[in-house]
Amino acid sequence: MNTFLILIVLVLVAIAVWQMAKIFELSQTNSSNSEVATDKDNKYNGYLMFAFLIFIYGITIFSFWKYSKMLLPEAASAHGGEYDLLMLISFVLIFIVQTITQALLHYFAYKYRGEEGKKALYFADNDKLEFIWTIIPTIVLAGLIIWGLYTWTVITDINDEDDPLIVELYAQQFNWTARYAGDDNVLGDSNVRLIDIDKANILGIDEGDTYGSDDVIVKELHLPVGRKVNFKMRSQDVLHSAYMPHFRAQMNCVPGMITEFSFTPIKTTAEMRQDPDVVEKVKRTNKIRAEKAANGVPNSDPWEYDYLLICNKICGKSHYNMQMKIIVESEEDFNKWLADQKTFGQSMAAN
């Protein structure tokens, strides 16, 4: 704190000295007014414009080269492909327009730099120019927006067609719990007021509701590949967001209401681990981990890729670690796994 105060005082003193020097300079009536730019200054600044253009192009190329590998691998959900295409087209358009307009902007700043005797041409308006720069962006943006709205409508259309699997995602500071609807595929009623930790009723399921007795509560999300899943999100405390980046899925979890999202996983965890991008990422990560392990840093064992459900709303101090593993497997493996889990009715009877 002391260092900070001293720093502020030093900065303020420096500003005061600078201001006083300026006042002194202005008070000298016979000076040659060196504040007005000469042709040489303007030319110099014109070249600096080009230097800046090269700098932003350079940093763009560098970012592509260095960070492209950080992007998510190919989408693992049925709707993910179209979502990614929309994103890609938007980025490509922005990239092209940005590259051209930046070049023009900096070139004209150089070309029409201040020069002795040069006077700006004045005209009030130019219908043709205004028409072009209004119509082209209107058509392009309208196309993107209409396509985006259509995609959004398709992705967020939650319906019960094709016999979806019903899964509840329950968020609380700072973990996730999943609940399967059981044999009847209907979730039992629930309410936070019914939460009874002593009886392990952590989700507040209504014991009197017969739909709830076959529900299955788990801490690891398993999904059958190729089957549509309808998620119903709840939150116990604050705003959370269920984010499943590999499936291009995200939905806020809001206390007091049920929100929904639906998608069909199309790649099993085993298949995703074979994806060239994922293989590369695992290799890179494990190289760093091996170096850390060699230096005795704890928790540096080799990492194996898994799908994740993470929280995407800053919900408190352990938000960063609010995650749940997702395993996508064959329908057969999934059914076997689910049959091994205890139902809500069974665990209530046991308590």
Ligand SMILES: [Cu+2]
């Ligand atoms: Cu959270």
